């Protein structure tokens with residue numbers, strides 16, 4: 244049962260969650276499809292584009308830069324169709340571009356603006372204005388790009404296009420947004436650019452750019468990209484998002500009697516950290532119908548309730564599970580022994596400080612959790628009792644609170660639940676289906 248109080252929603256304990264759903268389209272891949280289509284010389288239909296607040300911001304941003312987009316609005320019935328303006332065809336809008344809450348938009352678009360004529364300003368909401376932008380500002384400046392940030396660190400960002408120099412850059416943090424921004428800027432460079440990531444992070448940009456004709460070479464953690472003359476992109480069909488499916492993978496594992504099938508989920512190995520971790524904790528998850536769609540691996544996933552045991556997680560797998568690690572704290576609350584996460588300081592600079600949020604909220608609903616500088620430790624077995632859970636406007640924290648409620652003894656009230664519109668506007672519809680209420 245779900246009860247609503249203005250912007251708070253109460254998620255009551257649930258019986259087994261059962262059924263088959265298609266999780267929403269992948270947010271990362273949707274952003275990239277819109278950006279790369281905009282600088283291609285093709286007309287690209289993006290089937291199953293994620294109609295959520297973050298990805299709509301990217302679509303509106305490219306439209307504001309003069310790229311014709313049919314079915315721009317999420318209320319229109321059709322898929323967006325982007326009439327690519329070519330590599331250097333974007334034009335600065337009259338004012339700043341509002342990218343709302345979207346870290347991917349504000350970090351990827353400067354790479355593209357580096358190769359255009361004129362100045363482009365990007366700004367966003369309160370949360371985006373607190374997130375570090377020096378991680379793209381510094382390497383883009385090394386490439387000769389004129390980019391300015393407030394105090395050198397924060398949005399708004401202003402990029403003035405011009406010449407771009409090829410560089411070799413060793414990234415200090417494993418961030419796919421930084422890597423992608425540099426790879427996009429490198430399309431306009433005067434020679435091949437090399438980017439080295441400290442640990443594996445998602446490679447959707449490389450896959451999509453290669454499919455559009457860019458020359459890209461991979462050597463372990465090094466990506467080399469060559470300047471492009473033009474990109475040609477076919478229509479794309481966006482895969483389902485494993486980061487959204489993850490809520491059901493954990494809900495299915497901890498709510499007794501559950502059996503959930505999620506169809507067409509992206510299982511690109513750079514994104515399957517949580518899947519690997521849950522399997523090691525004893526989860527019952529099977530993969531079927533594995534196949535490749537335009538370079539991206541997809542599969543149908545079925546999760547059944549299982550008894551979990553705690554695990555120590557750290558090192559290279561962290562970057563492959565970064566958005567899902569908070570869910571691991573909840574899974575750990577139902578596992579025997581301790582679940583420990585280390586090497587995940589990046590969680591502090593997401594849409595909210597997710598280490599602080601986890602500790603504040605899980606502790607308040609009766610989970611034994613302690614925060615550390617770079618992760619958390621959870622002592623498991625009985626799961627949450629119930630209480631209030633504050634999302635702090637962070638979509639993934641809101642959905643975590645909801646799943647905690649389903650698996651709790653007394654129910655969880657999620658304050659500011661509306662933030663789910665950032666990545667998963669149909670979360671409650673899918674929950675109703677799985678509870679047999681629709």
Ligand code: S3P
Nearest residue numbers: 271347417418419420421565566
């Ligand atoms: C994303 C990369 C990750 C992830 C974010 C989406 C992307 O961020 O947390 O939700 O689409 O490239 P970082 O690049 O900061 O690790």
